[in-house]
Each structure stands twice: as structure tokens, then as C-alpha cells.
Amino acid sequence: METRAVRDGDFWILNGEKAWITNGTIAKLAIVWARTDDGVRGFLVETDNPGFSATNVKNKLSLRASVTSNLSFNDCRIPAGNLLAGTEGLKSALSCLNEARFGIAWGAVGAAMSCFETVLDYTKQRVQFDKPIAAFQLTQEKLADMITEITKAQLLCVRLAHLKEEGRATPAQISLAKRNNVKMALDIARQARGMLGAVGITGDLPVFRHMMNLESVFTYEGTHEIHTLTLGRDLTGIAAFS
Numbered sequence: 406m407e408t409r410a411v412r413d414g415d416f417w418i419l420n421g422e423k424a425w426i427t428n429g430t431i432a433k434l435a436i437v438w439a440r441t442d443d444g445v446r447g448f449l450v451e452t453d454n455p456g457f458s459a460t461n462v463k464n465k466l467s468l469r470a471s472v473t474s475n476l477s478f479n480d481c482r483i484p485a486g487n488l489l490a491g492t493e494g495l496k497s498a499l500s501c502l503n504e505a506r507f508g509i510a511w512g513a514v515g516a517a518m519s520c521f522e523t524v525l526d527y528t529k530q531r532v533q534f535d536k537p538i539a540a541f542q543l544t545q546e547k548l549a550d551m552i553t554e555i556t557k558a559q560l561l562c563v564r565l566a567h568l569k570e571e572g573r574a575t576p577a578q579i580s581l582a583k584r585n586n587v588k589m590a591l592d593i594a595r596q597a598r599g600m601l602g603a604v605g606i607t608g609d610l611p612v613f614r615h616m617m618n619l620e621s622v623f624t625y626e627g628t629h630e631i632h633t634l635t636l637g638r639d640l641t642g643i644a645a646f647s
């Protein structure tokens with residue numbers, strides 16, 4: 406995190422950049438985490454502030470329904486009251502991420518179910534060699550593997566929700582669910598895409614769209630690799646990040 410905020414009387418002055426921020430050019434308000442002399446703090450920045458500017462990433466092939474933006478803060482002067490009360494250190498920023506990543510773990514299951522249901526319908530209807538392709542053993546094995554992985558991911562989410570309700574879900578458990586479920590959904594989307602044959606590469610069915618969108622989900626809310634390292638640290642007590 407390189408964006409810095411410096412206190413100046415009744416104001417904070419922000420300088421720095423944030424890359425790959427969803428809805429950055431259309432938001433009225435940005436929540437910005439920045440380094441201060443007292444550690445990381447959260448700030449509300451109104452985007453009509455003259456020190457704020459944003460441009461959109463062009464040519465995205467994934468999550469095309471939302472804009473993704475690069476934000477710049479150039480001597481962006483905001484009232485001292487825009488400091489988020491009670492935020493202290495990276496812990497506050499990370500607590501938001503735990504909420505988002507819990508939701509991602511569920512959302513990935515939904516994408517996987519959509520791919521599974523699409524391919525199940527399709528293979529029951531599509532006839533080759535005088536039989537629906539669902540009648541071939543190779544197809545049935547793929548369908549059986551898919552529903553098994555989806556069911557395991559659903560149970561993981563339900564268990565995590567119970568732990569969360571009891572205030573016992575740990576960041577490592579949330580990493581485990583995000584990492585597993587997004588990879589599971591991406592594998593199922595790719596498998597389903599193949600099972601649809603040529604029609605699978607079109608937008609007529611939802612599978613290719615899910616596959617492309619899941620590529621972003623694999624990267625955002627903590628990359629697959631960083632969640633792997635989080636689990637590694639939790640298991641061994643040794644951080645392998647650097």
C-alpha cells in the first residue's frame with residue numbers, strides 16, 4: 406500500500422494511486438485505505454474532490470458488466486472528519502475483506518451450479534451416435550464429478566456460515582473456502598464449456614460468461630496463490646510470502 410495521508414490542520418492530504426478499483430469512475434464516494442504516520446487508516450473521499458481523478462481499464466474480457474478503474478490522489482484534501490472512526494492498522498481493512506470473501510465463496514457455488522445445470526440439460530438433449538451425449542459413460546463421470554464438487558463446496562459454505570454466526574470463523578478458514586470454491590467453479594466452468602462443444606464458446610449459454618468472470622474472481626479478493634500462502638502460514642506458522 407503506497408497511498409499516503411498526511412494530517413494538515415483540519416484536513417488530511419492524500420497522495421497516491423489505487424489500481425483495479427471496481428466502479429471507480431461512477432462512484433460518488435470512495436473508501437480509501439492509506440498509510441499515515443500512525444499506521445494504516447480508512448478515509449471517505451468524495452469523488453468530485455479536485456484532487457481525485459479516475460480512468461477506466463480498457464479491453465477487459467472478464468466482468469464486462471462493471472467498470473474497473475485506476476484512481477489517482479494528487480494533493481487530495483479532505484476534511485479531518487472523513488477519517489473512518491475506529492479504523493486502526495491493516496486489521497480494519499482486512500475485516501472488510503473477510504466479509505467480501507465469505508460472499509465470494511457462496512457466489513462461486515452459484516456460478517458452478519449454473520454451469521452444471523446448463524450442461525446437464527444440454528447433454529440430455531444433444532444427440533450424437535444415435536444417443537443423447539448424457540448416455541455416454543464419459544459424460545456421466547464428468548457430471549458425477551461436478552455435482553460431487555458442488556455439494557462439497559456447498560457444505561463448506563454452510564459450515565463456515567455456522568462458524569461465522571458463532572463468531573468463530575477465522576481468516577484462514579475464509580481463505581480456504583474462497584480458494585477452494587472459486588477453483589472448483591472455474592474447473593467446472595471449463596469442463597462444462599468443453600462438454601457443450603462449439604456452442605460452449607458463444608454467449609447463447611451462460612457457461613463461457615461464467616468462465617471468463619471467474620478468471621477475475623480467481624484473482625480478486627485475494628489471489629488463489631496468496632490464499633494458498635495464508636493457509637500455509639496458518640498450518641506451519643511460517644510465512645512464505647517473501
Ligand SMILES: Cc1cc2nc3c(=O)[nH]c(=O)nc-3n(C[C@H](O)[C@H](O)[C@H](O)COP(=O)(O)OP(=O)(O)OC[C@H]3O[C@@H](n4cnc5c(N)ncnc54)[C@H](O)[C@@H]3O)c2cc1C
Pocket residue numbers: 424425426427428467468473621624625626627628629630631634645646647
Ligand atoms: C475485475 C477486477 C476488479 C477488481 N476490483 C477491485 C476493487 O474494487 N478493489 C480493490 O482493492 N482491488 C480490486 N481488484 C484488484 C485485485 O484485488 C488485484 O488484481 C489482486 O489483488 C492481484 O493484484 P495484482 O493484479 O497487482 O497482481 P500481482 O500482485 O502482480 O500478482 C501477479 C501474480 O503473482 C502472484 N504473486 C504475487 N505475489 C506472490 C507471492 N508472494 N508468492 C506467490 N505468488 C505471488 C499472484 O498470486 C498473481 O498470480 C480488482 C481486480 C479485477 C481483475
